[in-house]
Amino acid sequence: MQEQPYGEVFLIDKPFEWTSFDVVKKVRNALRIKKVGHAGTLDPLATGLLIVCAGKMTKQIDSFMGQEKEYTGTFVLGSTTDSFDLEQPVIPVSDPSQITLEQVKEAVAELTGDILQIPPMHSAIKVGGKRVYESARKGKDVKMDARPVTVSEFEIIKFENPVLEFRIVCSKGTYIRSLARDLGEKLNVGAYMSSLCRTRIGNFKLSEACKLLPLVEEIKARTNENL
Numbered sequence: 001m002q003e004q005p006y007g008e009v010f011l012i013d014k015p016f017e018w019t020s021f022d023v024v025k026k027v028r029n030a031l032r033i034k035k036v037g038h039a040g041t042l043d044p045l046a047t048g049l050l051i052v053c054a055g056k057m058t059k060q061i062d063s064f065m066g067q068e069k070e071y072t073g074t075f076v077l078g079s080t081t082d083s084f085d086l087e088q089p090v091i092p093v094s095d096p097s098q099i100t101l102e103q104v105k106e107a108v109a110e111l112t113g114d115i116l117q118i119p120p121m122h123s124a125i126k127v128g129g130k131r132v133y134e135s136a137r138k139g140k141d142v143k144m145d146a147r148p149v150t151v152s153e154f155e156i157i158k159f160e161n162p163v164l165e166f167r168i169v170c171s172k173g174t175y176i177r178s179l180a181r182d183l184g185e186k187l188n189v190g191a192y193m194s195s196l197c198r199t200r201i202g203n204f205k206l207s208e209a210c211k212l213l214p215l216v217e218e219i220k221a222r223t224n225e226n227l
Contacts, residue, residue, distance in 0.1 A: 006033070007056035011209040014042050014050040023212060027052050030219040039064035040172075040201065045086055046073075048198035049206045067202030068152070070169045073195045075180045077162040080190040084120050084177035093190025096162045104159055107186040111179055112154045116146040120177050149174040163194070 014023055020041045028036040031054055039051040039061045048071070051064050078096035081088040121144065153169035164183075168176060177193045184191025199206045 005056045006054070008054045009057050009060070010052040010054070010215065011204055012050045012052055012212050012215065013206060013209040014047055015212055016047050017044050018212070019044050020050055023050055024052060026212065026216050027054065027219065030216045030223060032223055037061055040069070042198060043085065043087070043177075043196070046196040046198065048196070049201055049204060049209050050198075051201055051204060064201060064204075066172050068169060068171060068200075069174070069198060070167070070200035071176055072157070072165075072167050072197050072199055073176065073193060075164045075166065075183060075191050076194045077164065077184065077187065077191045078189050079192060080181065080184055081192045082121070084181045085193045085196075090192065091190075093184065094188065096187070096189040099161060099187055099189060101156070101159050103187060104156060104164060104183075107183055108154045108156060110186060111182055112151050114148060114150050117149045117175065117178050117182070118144050118146045119175050120181070147173060151179070154179075164191075 010027060012023055012027075014020065020038045024036050024038050028034065033055065035058050036052065036054045037058050039053060042048065042050055053061050053064070077099060078094060079090045079092050081090055150171040151168060151174060152171075153167065155167040156164060157167055158165040168174075168179065170176075176196055180191045180193040197206070
């Protein structure tokens with residue numbers, strides 16, 4: 001009887017400062033197979049749920065990527081950065097001390113629902129066949145068109161000026177960094193994303209995810225047993 005082709009889905013809690021590709025590479029090396037990929041990039045400074053597919057399950061990547069996402073994190077008012085997160089130096093914009101919770105709620109309401117969003121220049125989107133972050137790092141401007149996205153929930157968990165703690169549920173293609181930028185613009189004080197954690201993709205939850213390095217050791221042990 002012929003063995004079924006190998007396929008597996010890993011739910012991984014991506015470590016801080018690791019790229020999504022770093023995680024894929026680690027899993028690929030442990031499995032000793034080439035066919036490994038992730039279902040939706042997390043920026044290096046973000047943590048949380050990363051779905052990694054191996055073998056025949058790589059065919060499911062697009063369906064996982066299309067599912068609703070949930071995030072928690074923090075925005076800081078009064079400053080911005082070129083990348084709208086902490087990958088670039090912080091640039092003071094305006095004193096946010098007079099901003100009230102009511103004003104924040106009004107701005108958040110305008111960023112909830114079906115909206116048009118311009119992705120950040122420091123992102124992996126391709127324009128003219130090139131990743132826009134490559135152009136951004138060279139100081140070149142690239143025209144980015146606004147894209148339709150859905151922010152189905154934008155909850156303010158805590159507001160201690162200038163820090164806003166949030167929970168966001170959104171569609172594929174939504175950039176939380178861009179929401180930080182847009183919030184700052186609506187409040188006329190600037191804002192950037194200071195932390196981000198992806199807590200859910202569809203029905204997959206961060207609470208079900210494994211820490212990367214213990215998982216890699218487990219995969220290596222299993223792989224060696226099968227040699």
